[in-house]
Amino acid sequence: xxxxxxxxxxxxxxxxxxxxxxxxxxxxxxxxxxxxxxxxxxxxxxxxxxxxxxxxxxxxxxxxxxxxxxxxxxxxxxxxxxxxxxxxxxxxxxxxxxxxxxxxxxxxxxxxxxxxxxxxxxxxxxxxxxxxxxxxxxxxxxxxxxxxxxxxxxxxxxxxxxxxxxxxxxxxxxxxxxxxxxxxxxxxxxxxxxxxxxxxxxxxxxxxxxxxxxxxxxxxxxxxxxxxxxxxxxxxxxxxxxxxxxxxxxxxxxxxxxxxxxxxxxxxxxxxxxxxxxxxxxxxxxxxxxxxxxxxxxxxxxxxxxxxxxxxxxxxxxxxxxxxxxxxxxxxxxxxxxxxxxxxxxxxxxxxxxxxxxxxxxxxxxxxxxxxxxxxxxxxxxxxxxxxxxxxxxxxxxxxxxxxxxxxxxxxxxxxxxxxxxxxxxxxxxxxxxxxxxxxxxxxxxxx
Amino acid sequence: xxxxxxxxxxxxxxxxxxxxxxxxxxxxxxxxxxxxxxxxxxxxxxxxxxxxxxxxxxxxxxxxxxxxxxxxxxxxxxxxxxxxxxxxxxxxxxxxxxxxxxxxxxxxxxxxxxxxxxxxxxxxxxxxxxxxxxxxxxxxxxxxxxxxxxxxxxxxxxxxxxxxxxxxxxxxxxxxxxxxxxxxxxxxxxxxxxxxxxxxxxxxxxxxxxxxxxxxxxxxxxxxxxxxxxxxxxxxxxxxxxxxxxxxxxxxxxxxxxxxxxxxxxxxxxxxxxxxxxxxxxxxxxxxxxxxxxxxxxxxxxxxxxxxxxxxxxxxxxxxxxxxxxxxxxxxxxxxxxxxxxxxxxxxxxxxxxxxxxxxxxxxxxxxxxxxxxxxxxxxxxxxxxxxxxxxxxxxxxxxxxxxxxxxxxxxxxxxxxxxxxxxxxxxxxxxxxxxxx
Numbered sequence: 001x002x003x004x005x006x007x008x009x010x011x012x013x014x015x016x017x018x019x020x021x022x023x024x025x026x027x028x029x030x031x032x033x034x035x036x037x038x039x040x041x042x043x044x045x046x047x048x049x050x051x052x053x054x055x056x057x058x059x060x061x062x063x064x065x066x067x068x069x070x071x072x073x074x075x076x077x078x079x080x081x082x083x084x085x086x087x088x089x090x091x092x093x094x095x096x097x098x099x100x101x102x103x104x105x106x107x108x109x110x111x112x113x114x115x116x117x118x119x120x121x122x123x124x125x126x127x128x129x130x131x132x133x134x135x136x137x138x139x140x141x142x143x144x145x146x147x148x149x150x151x152x153x154x155x156x157x158x159x160x161x162x163x164x165x166x167x168x169x170x171x172x173x174x175x176x177x178x179x180x181x182x183x184x185x186x187x188x189x190x191x192x193x194x195x196x197x198x199x200x201x202x203x204x205x206x207x208x209x210x211x212x213x214x215x216x217x218x219x220x221x222x223x224x225x226x227x228x229x230x231x232x233x234x235x236x237x238x239x240x241x242x243x244x245x246x247x248x249x250x251x252x253x254x255x256x257x258x259x260x261x262x263x264x265x266x267x268x269x270x271x272x273x274x275x276x277x278x279x280x281x282x283x284x285x286x287x288x289x290x291x292x293x294x295x296x297x298x299x300x301x302x303x304x305x306x307x308x309x310x311x312x313x314x315x316x317x318x319x320x321x322x323x324x325x326x327x328x329x330x331x332x333x334x335x336x337x338x339x340x341x342x343x344x345x346x347x348x349x350x351x352x353x354x355x356x357x358x359x360x361x362x363x364x365x366x367x368x369x370x371x372x373x374x375x376x377x378x379x380x381x382x383x384x385x386x387x388x389x390x391x392x393x394x395x396x397x398x399x400x401x402x403x404x405x406x407x408x409x410x411x412x413x414x415x416x417x418x419x420x421x422x423x424x425x426x427x428x429x430x431x432x433x434x435x436x437x438x439x440x441x442x443x444x445x446x447x448x
Numbered sequence: 449x450x451x452x453x454x455x456x457x458x459x460x461x462x463x464x465x466x467x468x469x470x471x472x473x474x475x476x477x478x479x480x481x482x483x484x485x486x487x488x489x490x491x492x493x494x495x496x497x498x499x500x501x502x503x504x505x506x507x508x509x510x511x512x513x514x515x516x517x518x519x520x521x522x523x524x525x526x527x528x529x530x531x532x533x534x535x536x537x538x539x540x541x542x543x544x545x546x547x548x549x550x551x552x553x554x555x556x557x558x559x560x561x562x563x564x565x566x567x568x569x570x571x572x573x574x575x576x577x578x579x580x581x582x583x584x585x586x587x588x589x590x591x592x593x594x595x596x597x598x599x600x601x602x603x604x605x606x607x608x609x610x611x612x613x614x615x616x617x618x619x620x621x622x623x624x625x626x627x628x629x630x631x632x633x634x635x636x637x638x639x640x641x642x643x644x645x646x647x648x649x650x651x652x653x654x655x656x657x658x659x660x661x662x663x664x665x666x667x668x669x670x671x672x673x674x675x676x677x678x679x680x681x682x683x684x685x686x687x688x689x690x691x692x693x694x695x696x697x698x699x700x701x702x703x704x705x706x707x708x709x710x711x712x713x714x715x716x717x718x719x720x721x722x723x724x725x726x727x728x729x730x731x732x733x734x735x736x737x738x739x740x741x742x743x744x745x746x747x748x749x750x751x752x753x754x755x756x757x758x759x760x761x762x763x764x765x766x767x768x769x770x771x772x773x774x775x776x777x778x779x780x781x782x783x784x785x786x787x788x789x790x791x792x793x794x795x796x797x798x799x800x801x802x803x804x805x806x807x808x809x810x811x812x813x814x815x816x817x818x819x820x821x822x823x824x825x826x827x828x829x830x831x832x833x834x835x836x837x838x839x840x841x842x843x844x845x846x847x848x849x850x851x852x853x854x855x856x857x858x859x860x861x862x863x864x865x866x867x868x869x870x871x872x873x874x875x876x877x878x879x880x881x882x883x884x885x886x
Contacts (some may be wrong), residue, residue, distance in 0.1 A: 258773045
């Protein structure tokens, strides 16, 4: 270990300690809040970050603890860079037109998530809204910390105290991503927007970070500073955070006395959007459920429950009760679910903190995987979003487990099984829980 | 007994009114299964000497093979369908032991009357039988069998006036539509029950016929008027749909009962490219089923009065996606009131003009629709088909143009043949072609 990395490690250690105890970084921060929290800060544009000796190198460099070619990764491979252009596409124009918004590139509701949306007064010379979701869309306004940041010896904690967003913490990162990939109180991605033609939102922290693609290495140093980092843990925290923010949205989707329908974006899309000629739902033995019911999109609640069952069983039970209460409320037509959502939010606040503070062992990973596979094999993963979340989970957990793990090991067979599982999800209109079940049975073969 | 007397009085009154012009539409008929008296069963009516004969006897006023025709109709297998694979699936999904012991299934899949009213030869397994529509045979069988018996005598003895459009509408709708009497729930659909759809004239024609419209029929039961039957069916269907929708909205706490909403408002391909000409503020909100409402617009234009314009405007409002409880309830009430006030009575001869006018108006308002959902398209196709067939059968449409219409009707039906591959554009083009021919 070079003197440099030793030094860096101590900085990182210090940083993580500061991060952990400083209340400054625990506060909530959606993408909009990120911009409004620092009202005086200017946004300097990705051009300011991408000089060739900073983050604009042509290829990965070994001089510092970062790759330095982050700009190129983002610019050439990351869909975030095309977020603004999407507004100018035929589909983007059609959505804006359907919503009566006129030009999508002028509509705040669109710009909030399709660019680093800050007022012109805060855009410095090199900033361009047309860059889409750029460096500062996630890392915060550069003018606050750029000069300190260019010195590689500045502690990250110092930068964060100046306004660099804490993407190191899984919770903060999830919260930031979800503010657009699920929506939050500042920017609700309503059913109205969906009906106008917006694609369905799907999100899972680890899978989507990988697909972004990552502009950093999950190396020794990275793993260390995440105390330690492992995908299963980031995934678990991401699920709990998703559940927390979902319940927060559910609070406000409560309808008023005079409203006929609740906010439909909170519901499982395909409980309505399916061919009515095909019987989609069949009662399982002993199941208490009413056919023809619109179901809340409860994938994050379900997955969080399965994780908690293993690493925090007392919360697993409570999440189970919460899910049952939500189901009961929507079946019995007993009115608003605000109260339950509020209780659920409190519960999930504790759950996400618990997940964040827990170590997830290989055995835990296997046990969680087993839970997911078991319910899938029963045929109970009937809603597309739960199926999607389960398949993403199976993929990332098997990848994260050591290759000599005697359960679901990372062999070539597992990749063919995963391919089969993803195929089941490839056409959302033709999703069949039975096919998912059959494909999950192939995992059982590997197990023996 | 009270029920029966009430029925006779109300029916008697409607007969008096109907002598020359067409009857005032009644909404409150007593239906066969609500009547007192013994239900004698298909075996009783369908003996080989009565309605179960292979051939018509000399001088008989009826076909006499009614039972054989009924045997091949869907009504005869209504009970068996409860035991079919689909039937079993539905009850299982609903958490019910089976359909054969469930009131909500039996009430439309059999002649469901109390044990005390079931005669010796009566069997629930016969499905929707003679007496499901014509009333309990015990009340009129003895007089009915005599050759001296007349239609009037049968009616006064308790046989139901199924040749009257409004009676038939109330009767059929009590099962073929989600309404207050039927209380059909979206959960039944979710469990697998086929979609309910109904247009009185189309369904009467496809029963299939177990009677013949001839001079003798006209002498006994009055002039046959398919156009009037369509009109009455639409009005009663609309009123009952609105009643049910009102009930659903009033009871809404979380979500309204979805059976009165347009199926295809929600059940559509999630990836369907969507472009509306006007951006309504309630984009992405379900719409109520409005096939009948669209027809009421055409009816209001054909029988104009002071309120026609208002009625059409209110219907347009209700046909937009609905999201506000109180406003929607107010709309429902007002539309229902104005629909009840529609005066469609006219001397028989006037139907020479009424039929073609209705056809033109239906096409006109359909073409004006911002969006034609599958449910609406189906109602347009059934209605145009009924009206054109009736109008041409009665000579109101020149025989030279008959072929043209028939071709257009074929393409209309082709356009609605499959709900999931329904193309709105194609349907609209077919309508435009039809309009050009008029």
